[in-house]
Amino acid sequence: MSSMGDIGRGLERIATDPQPIDPPTPLDQLEERLADFFDWAHGRPDPEIRDRFATDFGGDALHDDVVAAIGDGRGPEVRDRVSFGTPKAS
Numbered sequence: 001m002s003s004m005g006d007i008g009r010g011l012e013r014i015a016t017d018p019q020p021i022d023p024p025t026p027l028d029q030l031e032e033r034l035a036d037f038f039d040w041a042h043g044r045p046d047p048e049i050r051d052r053f054a055t056d057f058g059g060d061a062l063h064d065d066v067v068a069a070i071g072d073g074r075g076p077e078v079r080d081r082v083s084f085g086t087p088k089a090s
Helices: 004-016 026-041 046-057 064-071 075-081
Strands: none
Touching (some): 026 046, 026 064, 026 075, 046 064, 064 075
């Protein structure tokens, strides 16, 4: 049986170092990386967006209208038109 001290230490640890109930899944991590990419790409030139996407995510080449939307800051609007593959080796 746990003592009150053990319970108090456990509560203090939770308060000072909270952890998610469920750790992020690979899909969660991919979505976070994609959101970061959309933020980075806003205002960047098309060739730079294409190169970084190919390096970071692989997949088919992005269509011109998708690249334009991403560059204009509308990445989440075209999220469903983005496909992923194997990123290029560094």
